[in-house]
Amino acid sequence: MRNAYCTAMVALAAREPYFFLTGDLGFMALEPLEKALGERFINAGVAEQNMVSVAAGMARTGGKAWVYSIAPFCYARPFEQIRNDVCINRLPVRLVGNGGGYAYGPMGATHHALEDYGVLLTLPGMRAYIPAFDADVEPMVRSLNARSEPAYLRLGRSELDDESALPSYAPWRRLQHGEAGLIVAVGPIAGGLWRATHDRPAAERPALWVLSELGGKPSAPPPQALLDALATAPALGLVEEHVAVGGFGQQFLHTLALLGRPVPPLLHAHALGYPSGRYGSQTWHRHECGLDVPTILAQLSERAAAARLCV
Amino acid sequence: MIVGCSVPTENSLDAELSALARTARRRLLRMHFERRIGHLGGNLSALDVMLTLHHRVMGPKDDFILSKGHSAGALYITLWTLGLLGDDELATFHADGTLLAGHPVPGWSERIPVATGSLGHGLPVALGMALARHLSGQPGHVYCLTSDGEWQEGSTWEALIFFAHRKLSNITVFVDLNGLQGFGSTRDVASMDDLGTRLQGFGLPVVHVDGHDHPAIAAAARANPGSLIVLHTVKGKGVSFMENRMEWHYLPLTSEQYAAALRELDDAANTDEGRRGPHVVTA
Numbered sequence: 001m002r003n004a005y006c007t008a009m010v011a012l013a014a015r016e017p018y019f020f021l022t023g024d025l026g027f028m029a030l031e032p033l034e035k036a037l038g039e040r041f042i043n044a045g046v047a048e049q050n051m052v053s054v055a056a057g058m059a060r061t062g063g064k065a066w067v068y069s070i071a072p073f074c075y076a077r078p079f080e081q082i083r084n085d086v087c088i089n090r091l092p093v094r095l096v097g098n099g100g101g102y103a104y105g106p107m108g109a110t111h112h113a114l115e116d117y118g119v120l121l122t123l124p125g126m127r128a129y130i131p132a133f134d135a136d137v138e139p140m141v142r143s144l145n146a147r148s149e150p151a152y153l154r155l156g157r158s159e160l161d162d163e164s165a166l167p168s169y170a171p172w173r174r175l176q177h178g179e180a181g182l183i184v185a186v187g188p189i190a191g192g193l194w195r196a197t198h199d200r201p202a203a204e205r206p207a208l209w210v211l212s213e214l215g216g217k218p219s220a221p222p223p224q225a226l227l228d229a230l231a232t233a234p235a236l237g238l239v240e241e242h243v244a245v246g247g248f249g250q251q252f253l254h255t256l257a258l259l260g261r262p263v264p265p266l267l268h269a270h271a272l273g274y275p276s277g278r279y280g281s282q283t284w285h286r287h288e289c290g291l292d293v294p295t296i297l298a299q300l301s302e303r304a305a306a307a308r309l310c311v
Numbered sequence: 312m313i314v315g316c317s318v319p320t321e322n323s324l325d326a327e328l329s330a331l332a333r334t335a336r337r338r339l340l341r342m343h344f345e346r347r348i349g350h351l352g353g354n355l356s357a358l359d360v361m362l363t364l365h366h367r368v369m370g371p372k373d374d375f376i377l378s379k380g381h382s383a384g385a386l387y388i389t390l391w392t393l394g395l396l397g398d399d400e401l402a403t404f405h406a407d408g409t410l411l412a413g414h415p416v417p418g419w420s421e422r423i424p425v426a427t428g429s430l431g432h433g434l435p436v437a438l439g440m441a442l443a444r445h446l447s448g449q450p451g452h453v454y455c456l457t458s459d460g461e462w463q464e465g466s467t468w469e470a471l472i473f474f475a476h477r478k479l480s481n482i483t484v485f486v487d488l489n490g491l492q493g494f495g496s497t498r499d500v501a502s503m504d505d506l507g508t509r510l511q512g513f514g515l516p517v518v519h520v521d522g523h524d525h526p527a528i529a530a531a532a533r534a535n536p537g538s539l540i541v542l543h544t545v546k547g548k549g550v551s552f553m554e555n556r557m558e559w560h561y562l563p564l565t566s567e568q569y570a571a572a573l574r575e576l577d578d579a580a581n582t583d584e585g586r587r588g589p590h591v592v593t594a
Contacts, residue, residue, distance in 0.1 A: 019443065040446055045476075050435045050469035057439020060424050063447060065439075080429060081466070085436050088426045089417045 001155040001188075002029045002098055004134040008141040009066070010036045018064035018145075021055050023048045025069050025098070052078040055093045056085035064092065064145065070104065071097030071113030071154060075120055086150050087123040093151075094144045095120075100130065100154035100187060101241030101271060102285035109279065114271045116154060117214055118246025125149035127216025132190040134158040136212060139169040149216060156241075159191035165198075171213040171220040178205040181300045182233035182264070184226070186211050186240040186248045189286075192293045193239070206237065206300060214248060222252070227261060234304035237267040239296055241286070244270045265303040269296050321526075324367070328525045331392055332362055333580045336549050337573060338401070339388045344569040346405045350413065352559035354385040356489040356522065356544040357456060361389040363528040364454050365422075372451035374424050374440060378433020379458035379487060380414035387411050390422055431464030433457065434484060438474055441482035452536065453482040460492030463501050475513045480537035486510075487522065489546035491557045507541045515539055523548055550575055 006029055012018065013036040020033060021042045034041040044051035048069060055065035067074065074097035075082065086093045097113055104111035117128035129140045129151060137155070144151045160166075167173050175194050183206045185193055190210040197205040207229055213220055230236065238249040249268040256263055272289040279285075286292045290299065335358055343351055357379065364375060377386050387404065390396045396411075403409040410419045414428025424440070427433045437455035444451055461467055474484070488506060490496055503509055511517040515538060520531045522542030531540050546560070547553025550572040564572065 017447075019446070042442075044473065047469035047472065049431075049466040050438075050473050053432055053435030053466070053470070054439035054442065054473065056425070057436040057441075058443035059439075060436070061440050061443040061447070061449065063443040065443075081432065081435075084426060084429055085432055 001131055001134055001137050001158060004137040005096070005141070005153075005155055006030055006033050008138040009033050011138070012141060012145060013037050016064075016145075018066060019055070019058050020066045020068065021051050023051050023067075023069035023073055025073075030068070048073050048077045049081050052081035052093070052095075053085045056081070056089060056091050059086075059091040059093050060089065064094075066094045066096060068096045068098070070111060071099045071116055072111060075113070075116045075152065079119065082120070082150070083123055087125055090125050090149060092148050094147075095150070095152045096155065097152065098155045100156045102282040103156050105281040105283075105285065106279060109274060112285075113154070114241075114273065115243050115246065117152060117248075118242060120152050121215040121246065121251075123150070125216060127151045128214045129153045130187050130212055130214070131155065132158070132185070132188050132210045132212060133160060133163045133166060135163045135166065136169050140212070143213075147216075151216070154187070156188040159188045160195060163191075166194075169212070171211065172223050172226065173210050173212070174225065175208040175210055176205065177202060178207040179203050181206040181235040181237060181304045182209070182229055183207070183237040183239060183296070183300065184209045184211055184248075184252065185237075186214075186242070189239055189241060189291065189293070193296065196293045196297065206297070207233065211248060211252075214251065222255060227259070230256075230261060230264065233264045234307050235267065235300050236264040237269065237296060237300045239269045239291070241271055241291060243273065244268060265307045267296070267299050267303055269299070325526050328362065328366060330580075331366065332359055332525065333576060335362060335385075335388045335392055337576055338391060339384055340550070340564065340569060340572050340576075342388065342401050342404050343384060344564045344566075345402070347563045348384075348405050348413070349559070349561045349563040350381050350384065351550075351562075351564070352491065352546040352553055352556070353379065353458065353487070353489065354382045355548045355550065355553065356546045357382040357458075357487045358385040358388065359523045359525060359544075359548070360456060360485055360487070360528050360542055361385050362392065363525045364532060365389050365393060367525070367529040368532045369454065370452070374437075374451065374453050375422065376424060376433045376437040376440075376453065376455040377415060377427050378437070378455055379430065379461055380427035380433070382456075382458075382487075383411070383413060383415050383428075386415065386423070390420065395420070395422060430458065430461040431466035434467055435470040435473070437482060437484070438470055438477070438479065441479045442477060445479060445481055451481070454485070454532070455482065456485045456487060458492075459486055459488045459490065459497050459503075459506060460500070462486070462503055462506060463497075471510065471513050471515070475515050478537065483532055483536055484539045486539065486541045487544050488541050489522075489544040491546045491555065491560060493560050495557060507539075510539050510541070517541060519543060549579070
């Protein structure tokens with residue numbers, strides 16, 4: 001998604017001026033943007049706290065400021081700067097974190113972002129954008145650019161080589177109908193779930209939804225079609241590469257509770273951190289957490305089957 | 312408020328600002344006493360630079376960032392001297408429903424561009440404002456006031472590196488070097504003596520000024536854009552029993568202390584009036 005992001009930002013630079021700050025990251029990826037922006041492309045060095053505060057100051061003058069780094073360096077190191085200088089002042093700084101979840105795999109735990117949007121969404125005005133596909137990035141850049149409040153963009157790696165069959169971007173999208181449960185996924189893992197199930201018969205594949213925007217205003221409540229489908233779904237799977245606390249799953253269940261909607265037998269597949277204390281690729285970490293596609297589908301089927309037995 | 316300055320010479324302007332500072336000190340003490348609030352020491356060390364900048368240096372397109380947000384009281388009093396806050400608003404200081412919190416909150420005054428209070432934030436924000444203006448060709452200078460204890464925050468040094476590297480000339484950064492912090496002297500807690508030399512080591516011009524000498528502050532601010540100005544100040548300046556006493560970082564005034572402080576300020580004012588003559592009258 002980094003290349004898709006760079007392309008979208010170069011296109012944006014042709015339309016209007018803005019400031020782009022990077023924490024010394026973007027080698028072999030952001031050079032076209034550096035060329036397009038000239039002196040408005042600012043390598044702020046390995047000093048993320050300063051970078052975020054500087055961006056807040058730029059936004060305070062009316063400029064549009066984007067901040068880019070590897071995800072944990074973008075939200076965790078400068079958290080107080082995001083809280084105080086960006087969000088308390090309600091300034092439209094756009095934070096861009098590359099490598100959501102376990103994307104940086106064997107680089108180690110310091111480079112993972114397992115609680116990024118959960119933490120950030122506690123802050124006033126903040127909206128998190130989590131693209132599932134490369135094609136999501138360009139419309140998201142437009143949306144972030146138009147915002148007058150803080151925002152965070154969590155980049156990952158699309159899991160589809162061919163995205164042409166997907167519906168066009170929307171905060172809530174139904175990727176497929178299905179009868180074997182209902183999954184709502186956040187992030188690129190939605191692509192893996194779609195690839196594994198889209199050519200199955202309807203009775204054997206789950207309905208699949210993807211959510212790509214969390215928090216902030218205007219609110220994006222679950223669409224009626226999703227709520228209707230939930231009423232008859234034999235099981236519900238909530239999937240995210242993020243810890244449970246503060247994640248999408250908890251937020252969605254809270255929404256359902258407030259709406260008075262019953263929850264089908266539930267699977268919440270989420271990041272568990274480092275259960276074995278060992279480290280590996282993104283795929284390896286997902287598997288350890290039960291966040292891999294086969295495990296998710298198997299556990300959803302188990303819940304659906306158990307529900308049928310109870311009936 | 313100051314009235315009666317008939318000849319706007321530099322000397323009379325200086326006298327006017329001195330009188331204004333005395334009035335401001337009294338009002339600052341009153342505001343804190345009435346609300347039983349402390350944090351007076353750092354307010355009294357920072358008041359003179361805030362008054363000087365706002366009354367003698369800053370133009371309509373300039374901004375002031377109070378990085379040492381715990382001196383918010385001195386900023387509110389400065390706005391009061393400018394007629395931008397009234398007595399009724401000062402009476403809400405620290406009260407329920409106030410806009411005049413113990414540290415500046417955003418959204419209600421163009422003179423307070425951002426919330427501050429957690430140390431180590433104002434300088435990089437000010438740099439961002441200056442850099443954006445520089446790159447956009449916008450006019451206006453940014454003035455930022457830091458405390459000396461604040462330089463124990465790592466983010467100030469990140470910002471200093473950025474400042475030195477960018478060589479921005481539309482910002483001036485002040486350090487309120489009063490030598491005392493919340494629980495000791497800066498020398499005893501985490502010494503950075505001498506701070507000016509250390510700052511200079513980053514390749515920025517550093518100027519030293521008496522932080523209670525209004526003409527000197529104004530001259531230094533006008534003559535040294537793009538530099539750091541170290542203000543040699545006295546914590547609790549103007550009230551002898553507060554001066555250079557660490558406990559006045561936090562303590563509120565008792566009634567007896569408030570009365571004694573006012574007497575002292577009045578005595579100093581009378582002494583000054585006698586020395587300067589009757590051309591300045593405080594209302």
